[in-house]
Amino acid sequence: MLCSSTVKTDRRAFRIVDRPRLPTVRSRIRAIRGQDTRMPLGVSRTGRRYRTVGFGRAGALFCLSLGYFVRRNVQVGPRPKGGYECELEVVAFHPTQHHLVHIEPSMDAHTWLKREHRYEKKFEAGRKYIPALFEGMILPNEIEQIALLGFASNANVKTLAGGRVMTTANLFAEIVENIIAKKVAKAAVPEQFPLLRTIQFACEHRHAAGWC
Numbered sequence: 001m002l003c004s005s006t007v008k009t010d011r012r013a014f015r016i017v018d019r020p021r022l023p024t025v026r027s028r029i030r031a032i033r034g035q036d037t038r039m040p041l042g043v044s045r046t047g048r049r050y051r052t053v054g055f056g057r058a059g060a061l062f063c064l065s066l067g068y069f070v071r072r073n074v075q076v077g078p079r080p081k082g083g084y085e086c087e088l089e090v091v092a093f094h095p096t097q098h099h100l101v102h103i104e105p106s107m108d109a110h111t112w113l114k115r116e117h118r119y120e121k122k123f124e125a126g127r128k129y130i131p132a133l134f135e136g137m138i139l140p141n142e143i144e145q146i147a148l149l150g151f152a153s154n155a156n157v158k159t160l161a162g163g164r165v166m167t168t169a170n171l172f173a174e175i176v177e178n179i180i181a182k183k184v185a186k187a188a189v190p191e192q193f194p195l196l197r198t199i200q201f202a203c204e205h206r207h208a209a210g211w212c
Helices: 025-033 055-065 112-134 168-179 194-204
Strands: 041-043 049-051 069-078 084-094 099-106 144-149 163-167
Touching (some): 055 168, 055 194, 084 112, 099 112, 112 144, 163 168
Antiparallel strands (some): 084 099
């Protein structure tokens, strides 16, 4: 049943089963501490953490749809007293093209200097621990590392801590370029990639929607 309710004789009457559950205080605390890794956390200029939805997952799904083996939100460098040294957001390897890529998305609004320090730690951990994530596979010596930024421009700054700077606009343009020629009737994106499938439908029906 899509909608159901139960009636109880105690104080809690008419409990609706299908009511959407809001985040609890405990889940928020777990997210802030980094214990809940289902979705990446962003950091604002004031240091307040918040969940980022969309472009980090879209990047992972895009790699997956192109034939990459993808690892997401991998905690690396276990410490003797508990915890981990770092968390790698998206690591993907294409066995045929022999391409290894490490993507770190962020919605921060920090200065480039502060971003440099943050990404230096992330990318250094990636170079150190990524080879062990694909045990049994022959990996390339070089890792393409990408800083995927939501609030930035790469017009003047092209690299960050040795990695390439990519904006969300660049990622979206690359996804659209790969999808726009594929018709839903003949080459529909599989349902296991809902974000990419939505973009495909949006591209195909953009004229009917009056977007262009």
